[in-house]
Amino acid sequence: SQQGEEDPQALSIQEGENATMNCSYKTSINNLQWYRQNSGRGLVHLILIRSNEREKHSGRLRVTLDTSKKSSSLLITASRAADTASYFCATEPGTGGFKTIFGAGTRLFVKA
Amino acid sequence: ETGVTQSPTHLIKTRGQQVTLRCSSQSGHNTVSWYQQALGQGPQFIFQYYREEENGRGNFPPRFSGLQFPNYSSELNVNALELDDSALYLCASSLGLAGSTDTQYFGPGTRLTVL
Numbered sequence: 001s002q003q004g005e006e007d008p009q010a011l012s013i014q015e016g017e018n019a020t021m022n023c024s025y026k027t028s029i030n031n032l033q034w035y036r037q038n039s040g041r042g043l044v045h046l047i048l049i050r051s052n053e054r055e056k057h058s059g060r061l062r063v064t065l066d067t068s069k070k071s072s073s074l075l076i077t078a079s080r081a082a083d084t085a086s087y088f089c090a091t092e093p094g095t096g097g098f099k100t101i102f103g104a105g106t107r108l109f110v111k112a
Numbered sequence: 113e114t115g116v117t118q119s120p121t122h123l124i125k126t127r128g129q130q131v132t133l134r135c136s137s138q139s140g141h142n143t144v145s146w147y148q149q150a151l152g153q154g155p156q157f158i159f160q161y162y163r164e165e166e167n168g169r170g171n172f173p174p175r176f177s178g179l180q181f182p183n184y185s186s187e188l189n190v191n192a193l194e195l196d197d198s199a200l201y202l203c204a205s206s207l208g209l210a211g212s213t214d215t216q217y218f219g220p221g222t223r224l225t226v227l
Contacts, residue, residue, distance in 0.1 A: 035218075040200055042114065042218040043155070088154050099168050100145065100216070102154035 006089060006106040014111050019076045021106040023089035024069075030092045032065055034074050037086045037105070046074075046087075081112040114138070116205050116219035124225045130191045133222045137184040137205030143167070144186045145216060146178060149200040161186060162208075198226045 007022045023032070031050045035043040049056045049065045049072065056063045062075040076083055086105040093101065115138040125131050137144050143162045147155035157170035161180035175191040184205070190197055200223050204216035 033215075040149075040151075040221070040223075042116070042202060042220040043204075044114075045215050045217070048215065099157045099160070099170055101157065102147075104152075104154045 006087070006103045008106060009104070010107045010109070012109045012111065013079060015079060015081055017079055019079050019083070019108055019110070021074045021087050021108070023072045023074070023103055025072075025089075025091045025101075025103075026070065027093045029067075032063075032072050033090045034061075034063060034072075035088045035090060035102075037088065039085075043088065076108075079108075079110045081110050084108060084110045114217035114219065116203065116217050118201075118203055118219040118222050120222060121220070122223045122225075124227065125193050126227050127193055127195060129193050129226075130189065131193060131224065133188045133190075133201050133203075133224070135186045135188070135203035135205075135219055137186065137203075138217055139184055141184060141205035141207055141217070143206045143208060143214070144180055145204045145206075146186075146188045147202040147204065148172075148197075149202060149221070151199070155202055158188070193226045195226050198224060200224075 005024050013019055033048045034046045037043045047058045047063050049063050060077045065072045086107050088102050088105045090100050090102045117136045119134045145160040146158040149155040158172050159169040160167045164180045177189045180186040200221045202218055202221045204218045206214035206216045208214055
């Protein structure tokens with residue numbers, strides 16, 4: 001079963017617009033990470049936010065974490081056609097031994 | 113480029129056969145994790161190895177097994193292949209134990225098709 005659930009499942013926007021993707025999870029976590037995947041290839045790590053952090057920035061990316069609501073959001077500002085990809089959140093539960101749990105992903109399509 | 117390589121890129125097997133997938137981690141990375149990604153789904157954690165010992169396991173049957181070697185290479189073995197094993201298999205390496213907030217570096221994956 002997957003702990004993280006991304007919303008929306010798919011998103012289509014124009015170049016230059018902002019894209020927001022949301023992730024919800026079920027159990028306590030050590031950290032939450034966002035990854036990008038192009039066309040069924042390997043995943044690329046984008047950003048990690050720890051459970052005691054509320055917001056983090058990296059270039060055009062902004063991630064927020066609300067542990068009380070067990071949710072996170074990824075904002076991509078001024079999107080580009082090259083941002084077209086699938087985006088996944090991944091969590092490491094705080095208990096029950098090590099594992100990384102991915103959601104089903106949001107498929108982002110940025111139109112030029 | 114993450115410095116993590118996988119072989120082969122694609123593989124076709126028939127039901128009941130056995131398969132070995134290989135991964136070469138970044139030098140110095142003591143941890144390797146394996147994931148199964150079905151089409152249109154997120155990766156599912158299979159197991160993790162830390163310094164040649166299994167450190168964690170997801171909800172996969174024992175016919176999924178692994179090995180990690182001192183030279184930063186690792187293998188995923190799947191016995192008695194089933195049609196549902198068709199997927200992209202990803203390995204990821206990191207410096208140490210996850211939970212220590214180490215970033216995982218993913219390989220490009222092996223696409224396995226079971227007929």
